Amino acid sequence: MCTENQKPVFRDLTAEDPDPEVTEIESFCVNCHANGLTRLLLTRIPYYKNVVLMSFSCEECGYENNEIQPGGAYAETGVRWKLRVVDHRDLNRQVVKSDYTSVKIPELDFEVPAQSQKGDVTTVEGIITRAETALTQDQEARRLDHPEAAAQIDDFVESLQELRRLDKPWTLELEDISGNCFVENPEVPRKDPNCERTDFIRSEEENHILGIFAPDEVSDEAAKPTVPDVLLSPADPAQCTYESLAADEILQFRTNCPECNAPADTNMKITNIPHFKEVVIMATNCDACGHRTNEVKSGGGVEDKGVRFEVRVAGRHDFSRDILKAETCSMEIPELEVSVGGRALGGRFTTAEGLLRATAHQLATAPAATGDAPSRAAPGLHRFIDKLYEVLDGKRSVTIVLDDPAGNSYVQSLSDDPNTLDDGIKISRYDRSFEQNEELGLNDMKTEGYQGS
Template identity: 60%
Template sequence: MAEEERQAKDDKLKPIFRDLTAEDPEPETTQIESLCMNCGENGITRLLLTKIPYYKDVVLMSFECEHCGFQNNEIQSGGKIAEKGIRQTLKVSTPRDLNRQIVKSDYTSVKIPELDFEIPAQSQKGEITTVEGIINRSIAGLEQDQEQRRKENPETAIEIDLFLSKLRALKLLEEPFTITLEDITGNCYIENPNAPLKDNQCTITHFTRSEEQNHMLCIFPENDTALLKPLEEGEFTYDQLQGEVLSFPTNCPECNSPCETNMKMTNIPHFKDVVIMATNCERCGHRTNEVKSGGGIEPLGVRIEVKVTGKEDFSRDLLKSETCSMEIPELEMDVGPAALGGRFTTVEGVIAATKDQLLSSTAFTGDSSDPEVSRRMDYFISQLQDVLDGKKEISLILDDPAGNSYIQSLSDDGPDDRLKITKYERNYEQNEELGLNDMKVENY
């Protein structure tokens, strides 16, 4: 009985979304009897909840009907809808680019501007594929009814044949071409074969969804009049929130299991109020702290550069907001805002967190990993360790268009020679990502 109770407790503490590893040769799957859309009999759908490294939790679905032999595979995001949509543009110029892995959801549209070609969102199911796989699937779809078209509409069939020859020519790479993925849920992904280095051939931008796009995702704003209602018992004013620790139910960002998040508002001296949120998951043991600005977006963006030369610089307090990118030129490292999220830590803490995130990923381990990528990753991690050991001096750069990031100055009565802070005017693209271009602020 004790053994059964221990096993039940261990099963309860297992993450819902788990990595596929050699230590787990038979991952848990859920089987559901479901209707076959081909013959009308009942078949079996198998669900596997797993994780894609450097991406997010996904649900793999495999359907098979023993009556007619029909099979179907799909992938759906297991995470929440992102706050913003995402647009990724890849310049395809080498065979290696054709082999890049792509994850697309049901809401991902694909465009190839050179051919004026678009695969609308929801016309294809979510899948894990490659750039070449998208082209092959498009060719197969257009060829499907060509014989019938040649009999009924020869002119249309000839035009499609000409277009098919252009699609096939893309795979020969006689000329570079561009492929763009756009997803209003923020749940699409293009592999970076140069990771952890910056992908110079892929441009990633985020955009604020329109009201119509939010409605497509069943996202509706709360009634504005609710903001004007009087406080009820148990509710707090802004001043009362100072110093109070609030708890609310949420899901673990690592395994998606239900857990509790603690939230507290605090003030960073010489900076501003911030909201610190800490999550501790009992299932997988994941701990996280996230920081969000307690105020609005600043009038100007900020670029902060600090020379890290010793332990004194490692101890500087550092606030990285969720809109802030980070760069270390000496290591050719350039990571976007989503890499570490928002956090309040130290210079040493943010470098260590970057190293830990790379070590915890399974993207570069296992039999299927690219040896060159694994070698490059090992070297990069060793370089980060040299920085933490004080063997290598670097420049750490935070670039925050929202102006909500901060690095502590070590000089109270004068300029800090190793710290440089530059305020700048945001460009149109940065304002677009922050949702400011469509924001109405007149007559308020």
């Protein structure tokens, strides 16, 4: 396959690419019922995600409509955000909402249902302002025809204005079944003191709303070609399965680049970590945009107990310690007041040095540090990155705390005796809480008395 002229599907709009690929489609005009023209442009918002820009225009009646849609896949889980708004910094937080984001303010018993508004990038104050604008749009006519209803709306708008004036603290709750919702943390990389994020497993009904169906929910003919690509080998695509892969075999298959969506190659290999378990290592290289990614997934299921590692990094001799960080494992560095969730760095098999460098790189390329719009978190991010490089230069010692409720993470002991730990590592195992089991999807699993079809 020739890739010399291969270009990313979603490309940056730059001066070097003055002729972007715009797709034009003849479309039905909902205003005058004539035929108009829809233009589609697949592009990238820097440091955010791939998007599809849609513009419709009708020459008959002059009707125009513009829309933006995410160009990536839905997240594996839904997300809930609970923000306590206590000062003007919270009002100025940036918020990314998708079409599937619902907005609630419990103090006012106020709710904006999902799919009632188009997705946009706004602020907490912008959400309140948009609600005020929508409620007061037809107030003049309403005061003449329905004065009682207009008076009630005026009272409610006054309550919304009290929220903007911060007469008292209030709560903003966002829920998005697609997972494409975000609330800015002005304290990054520190843990947000006023905001809580919770991931949840979608229900079957919520999957159907997003157009996600299980194989047994579609027809046999439609289900036949849905064999996962990761189970297909170029040598024998019909027979290759996870169990049949040899430990020294590297499986290569075609996929799409997570950055630009162009065709790319992914390599997959099963390896055994001594004194731990088998893991699957996957690496993707994209020739179109140069993006590289690696990921590690456990070869087994969820362990009976969660595990917590405390790893002391006091010098260069600690940098070579092997670390397997699963995607369910969160990381904390108390000395630097930093805490990141498991999905921030993903699953990876690396060293202590590699984990710190990956953290520094991801924060250095975060929107708050390098995005187009200025952020209040940028100075704090730069100071933290400088401190992180002091650790990498051996000028500062820190403790890396890894907490994996699934128990699928591993940290190498540098002791000569494989049955004992060295002084720089502490391991503790614990029983998971109900909330941790809920996030892992274990509370809904039935493992006893189950009869398959």
